[in-house]
Amino acid sequence: MAYEIEEIAKTLQSARVIKGLSQRALSERAGVPQAHISKIERGTVDLRLSSLIALARVLDLEVALVPRSAVPAVQSIVRSSSGPTRSARSTPAVIKELQRLHQTLAGIDQVTNGPKELLQFQRQLRELQHLPLAHEHLAALKNANSALEAFKKQQSGTEDIRRALSNLQTLRNSIAHQSDSWAANTTLRPAYTLDDEVGNG
Amino acid sequence: MAYEIEEIAKTLQSARVIKGLSQRALSERAGVPQAHISKIERGTVDLRLSSLIALARVLDLEVALVPRSAVPAVQSIVRSSSGPTRSARSTPAVIKELQRLHQTLAGIDQVTNGPKELLQFQRQLRELQHLPLAHEHLAALKNANSALEAFKKQQSGTEDIRRALSNLQTLRNSIAHQSDSWAANTTLRPAYTLDDEVGNG
């Protein structure tokens, strides 16, 4: 298979993984069979443009034809625009943990009517999903998760939730501070749809 | 056919026309049958990625997947980078006239050993091909062309050539002055391959 095709295939796969979607989940949304997605990502097929567009759509990507002379500039734009999304947060473990957090939160039915800490927790989590989390932050996320689960099983009260929440806030602040150029973009960037239906193909 | 595909098709066609290539010429270079190129440009086929890449290659384009959030920035980059190439010079008549000039020049066999004005003429023409020529400049080009042909038929001497050359120089200067931002790029931008084999499919 041609080099360029594999390049695009890699981009597709990377985007899918970052979005926390399984091949099957992507399959449903894009209307492309999972088997075919597998072949595409492996670069074993010369896919049609419609397939590429269908997949790109779901992955918030756009198929573009850019002049060769503009490629470097475009690359730098793309890098700076989706850099944190791509590089810093590409650690699979971190992504997984974020999903886990989201799911345990979804498993608590008193989020809306329960203590307000839970809602704040939810909001905090949503913000974190947009931040360039590195692998070093994994532990903090795990702690928050176990705190949440402890509360879910009623093994602890709202105090622990509040403490975990505070931890997440400090985490958020420490990260948001180190990259201001990124912070400017954060309002424009479409939020990940990590919220709905994560990783269940 | 999907909207996005037609969009890409339009881009391909536009790039081809601007480069002064016929479908048949593009066909030879890209290894794609002319009939198929026709269908592609009309948006009546769901082309494969390999076809798209093959065509884009010849047209100095790159197939890219850009994040939706970065699309506006990328568009502005592309516009400013290939703006003159795209907008100002897209007048078909101007392109035709440039090709005509080039061909009449090629029809003169004493370019290399003849009067030095011819060589300068050639060089000047080459520079003009990289400039954002508008429709208003058409007359000047036609004048230059007729002057060249008159010399070819030995109906005039080198004086007329020199005068036409001078006209082209002033034309060049007047254009180059009004856009400095563009002038900076002009060294980096790959020259059009209008030089070799123009419009003979």
Place this chain on the structure above:
DNA sequence: ATGCTCGATGCATTAATATATATCAAAAAT
């Protein structure tokens, strides 16, 4: 008027994608 190039179209054939469905081993979650 003649000839040439252009893009579009038709047709037959080939080759490959796309799809539906099912299965498998490995990783992950319970």
Place this chain on the structure above:
DNA sequence: ATTTTTGATATATATTAATGCATCGAGCAT
């Protein structure tokens, strides 16, 4: 330890891009 999920793979079929070739009318030039 058991169940679920995930990605890769297999088979069979339908759809269609891709190719080669021929042709057509329109525009342009000689």
